[in-house]
Amino acid sequence: MATVLDEAEVVETKRGTCPICGAGCYVKAKIANNRPLAIRPDRTAGFPADCPRAGQAIDYHDHPERVNYPMKRVGKRGEGKWQRISWDQALDEIAEKLASIRDRFGPEAVQTMGGSYKGAGDASCWRWSNLWGTPNILYQGKNCGEAELLSEWAVYGEQTCIGNRAIPGTTKSIILWGVGGSMSMASQVKNLRQFREQGGKVIAVDPRRTDVTDMSDLWLQLRPGTDGALAYGMINVIITEELYDADFVRKWCVGFDELTEVVREFTPERTSEITWVPAEKIVEAARIFATNKPGLIPFGLGAAELGKATTSAVFGKTYLRAITGNLDVEGGARFADPPDSTRFREEMHWDALIDHPLRKRDNISADRWPIASVRGLKAYRKAMEKVHPLGVGPTIYNMVVAPSAIPTAILEGKPYPVKAWILQAGNPLVSLCDARKLHEALMSDELELSVNMDHWMTPCGALADYVLPATDGLERPLLSNMWGFADAFSAAKRIVEPLYERRDDYQLWRELGNRLGQEGMWPDTMEEWFDRILEPSGVTHAELADQPVPWLMAEPGHRRYEERGFATASGKVELSSALLSGLGYPAIPEYEEPAWSPEGSPELSKDFPLILMTGNSLKWYYRSQHKHLEVMRKQHPYAQLTIHPDTAAELGIEEDSPVWVETPMGKVRQQAKFDAGMHPRVVHADSHMWYPERDAEGDAHFGVWESNINAILPDGEDYADYAGDNYMRGLICRVTPAEGNVPPLNLHPARLEMSR
Ligand code: SF4
CATH class of the missing domain: 3.40.50.740 (Rossmann fold)
Structure with missing residues (x-):
């Protein structure tokens, strides 16, 4: 936004935070007459505003469509x-x-x-x-990773820290489970490179190829929604091959025998059938994580929002950290x-x-x-x-x-x-x-x-x-x-x-x-x-x-449990959770298929043959935000359906053409984008897309039903996980060519002129 400076006006440099999203990254801003003139990342403050969205901070701050009055x-x-x-x-x-x-x-x-x-x-x-x-x-x-945190509270009595990162030279292995591409973990990519340079092993669990999976030593490309089976399969290998931390398990865990029973059926072969990950890769991942310690499984949203299948996925990650003795150790899972x-x-x-x-x-x-x-x-x-x-x-x-x-x-x-x-x-x-x-x-x-x-x-x-x-x-x-x-x-x-x-x-x-x-x-x-x-x-x-x-x-500290125990009823890590059973849940969740999946709903899947993922982080938007900002909209003007080019060819779909994405609840229109890193049987539909430039249609505003994948995803008792979270990944759909063209971008600011 152009600002004409009066010569007498004083320009100050102040430190603040980027207004674009809630991450609160630090900026240095030149301010005159209460107006920001220029905004740059502040690299002294520990969390600089480095992402590409930050460049739109001034436009965001005084955009003509902001709401300014009650x-x-x-x-x-x-x-x-x-x-x-x-x-x-x-x-x-x-x-x-x-x-x-x-x-x-x-x-x-x-x-x-x-x-x-x-x-x-x-x-x-x-x-x-x-x-x-x-x-x-x-x-x-609630709609991101809460299910993961609640599982940690139920098993550890505490939660691991959202900011946990590998410590290069100390951490020996890391499983990046459902973290998406580097856009979702921009502040950690440099750390990850250093970690690898110092010999750290990276395992990536992601249904789609990303720049992060490309950086990994081992990529497990699983069927979306089967994370729980994969976790239980890895635990099965670790227990069968006696790679767990026997001393920690004996002194500090309860329920190990029960966990052994629950994962018994998840042999590498059976896990491979469910997850589509080759059995030898499941074994290799389990061995790498269990024998390269300390190891870390940081927070990752991709293992949540799987509906019913979330429960075993998040508990499986929780058990993996514990039985390998990676809790509350330097370079492993620090508690928040x-x-x-x-x-x-x-x-x-x-x-x-x-x-x-x-x-x-x-x-x-x-x-x-x-x-x-x-x-x-x-x-x-x-x-x-x-x-x-x-x-x-x-x-x-x-x-x-x-x-x-x-x-x-x-x-x-x-x-x-x-x-x-x-x-x-x-x-x-x-x-x-x-x-x-x-x-x-x-x-x-x-x-x-x-x-x-x-x-x-x-x-x-x-x-x-x-x-x-x-x-x-x-x-x-x-x-x-x-x-x-x-x-x-x-x-x-x-x-x-x-x-x-x-x-x-x-x-x-x-x-x-x-x-x-x-x-x-x-x-x-x-x-x-x-x-x-x-x-x-x-x-x-x-x-x-x-x-x-x-x-x-916080005061740094490790192995505090040796003095005070874990904050559970037993004072130990409760692999079999008394808290869960006291609330009427199984003490160790069984693996459940996603409600809509080839194994969970085989009849329905005949009509909806593709696996549907949604909700990946987009480079130019944070969730539903930033749709007004012209620079960002030009980069990504319309909701995109990402599909393997071979699958698109079979369906008669051309790149950039409009497609219908249809689930048993209805259909929305998106734009086809090809990505050879997708599994041919899996597609990803952008979520959170709406179009502020669209006129209202009756009581529906801003094109809210045009491309909004969440309008055709199910919710409620039959679908949600143990915490009642939404079901947004590991679904089914069919994709067909749509008539016409993707509408051109036609922003018209100042819609809210009355609010200025
Ligand atoms: S838009 Fe980017 S730089 Fe700004 S707060 Fe969010 S993540 Fe940080």
């Missing part, structure tokens, strides 16, 4: 008629409606949801929700341990109110998926109380609702009614499965209040009653520990004052709280709240942000 719906829901109102009017009216809903239906009738990560902004939503008394919280992590020298738990996760006096009911999905409920959370807390009598670690994602429960609660009032929905920075009509059912719920008169706070008008925002303008990463301060997944806090100041009437998330919750009986609970500003969180550490937020490396790190 708006109230004046027509019917979804009709697109808005009136600009003041913040006070919006907050007064929303608070009044919330109080009325609480009086008639109880505090649990409010569903809050956060999308893209916003640092502690997300935690201010959880804080409000807990103070208010609703257990119905949903956040982005946010700095104890903060009020992290009390302030951000608000543990003190787990037994809120107003909350009478568990969350709306607790009966079906108790692992993620208040009941589940209490079970975790009880199991770990010997090691951590005051409670430990993040708790919020131990009680997050399953997304599929929300439309049912709104439309049918089951298990009890949800009447209000407050969404911040999320776009669930393109990010959640069975999106048409959610659309029906958001349009329903049963939903009495719908609030959307965002940077942009989205397909979801277009159905809201109130749309509120949010600050971006340049305009808000940051205190981040990645929802508690990390073992550190990073800090940054706001580097420009908010434009127009944009406000921090924190301010929404504080202002609503102050109108609804939470007076005295909320410091005036986000910065003051951050100071309160950091106070025990002796550093203020501003001081931390000004440090050369603005990070507050």
